[in-house]
Amino acid sequence: MNADSPSRSEALGRALADAWTQGQVLNERDWSLPDEAAAYAAQDVLARSLQWTAPGRPQYWKCGGGSRSAPLGQSPLAPLGVREVRGLRNGGDFGDLRLFGAEAEIALRLGRDVTPAMAAGLAPGDTGDLIDAMCVAVEWISSRWAGGMKADPLLRLADAQSHGALALGAWQRWDPSHDWRQQPCELQIGDAAPLAGLGGHGLDDPGWTVAHWLKVATRNGQTLSAGSVVTTGAWRVALDLPAGTTVTARYEGLGSLTVRN
Secondary structure, rough: OOHHHHHHHHHHHHHHHHHHHOOOOOOOOHHOOOOOHHHHHHHHHHHHHOOOOOOOOEEEEEEEEEHHHHHHHHEOHHHEEEEOOOOHHHEEOOOOOOOEEEEEEEEEEEEEEOHHHHHHOOOOOOOOOOOOEEEEEEEEEEOOEOHHHOOOHHHHHHHHHHHHHEEEEEEEEOOOOOOOOOOEEEEEEEEOEEEEOOOOOOOHHHHHHHHHHHHHHOOOOOOOOOOOOOOOOOOOEEOOOOOOEEEEEOOOOOEEEEEEO
C-alpha cells in the first residue's frame, strides 16, 4: 500500500480490526510501514476500533522488553481473550481460538485509578502503591498475518505484537522486593521436558514495566481504571504448538497455571 504514513496506518489498523473480528488473515505482501511510529499508530486504530481502550473500565495490556537499556514495547489487548483460569475445565481451554505459541509470564493488576499526573511522576521500576496483586500468566501467541511470525516485525507490532489471548492464574499479593533474578521458572509443553532455569525475564523485574505502561496508557489524558492488568513479558517461549497442546507455566513458590490451545 503506497499511501502516506498516517493514511497507511489508519487503513492498516482498520484492516486488522476486521481481521480480528472476522477471524481472517491478511497477506503481509500487501502492506508495509516505514517505522515504529507508524506501527504504533496502526495499533492504536486497531484498539480504538474494537474498543479495547474504552475509558471508565479496566483495560488489558502487554508491556516488556529484552533489556533495561532497550526501548520497551507495549500493546493494548482484546478483553474478550482475557480469561481467569482455575483449571482446564474452568477457563483453561482456549481451543475456540487459533493459537500457536505460548509464553510464561507474570501479570500485574492496578489497585487504584491512575491519572496522567500520577503516571508522569513514576520512575522506571517504581510501582508505588499502585499494584495490588500479581499472578502467574500465560500469553498465547497468534497472528492476523498469513505468514505468522515470519511477517515483517513492524506489521507484527501493529497487530498487537502477535497477541492471541491471555490466561490469568490466581491473584496473590504483589511484593516489589521479590528477587526475580533468582526466581525458578519453567514452561512445560505436553509431556516434553520443561524449558527451565533461574530468572529469564528480560528486565529482571516484572515491575520495571509499570511506569512505562502507565505513561503510555494515560498519554491521551484519560485515567486508567483500577483493575486494569498488564502482562509483563516472556520468561520462556514455545512456538509451533499444534491445536490441543497442554501448556503449564510454573514459578517455584508462586504457583503454576495449566492451559490448552
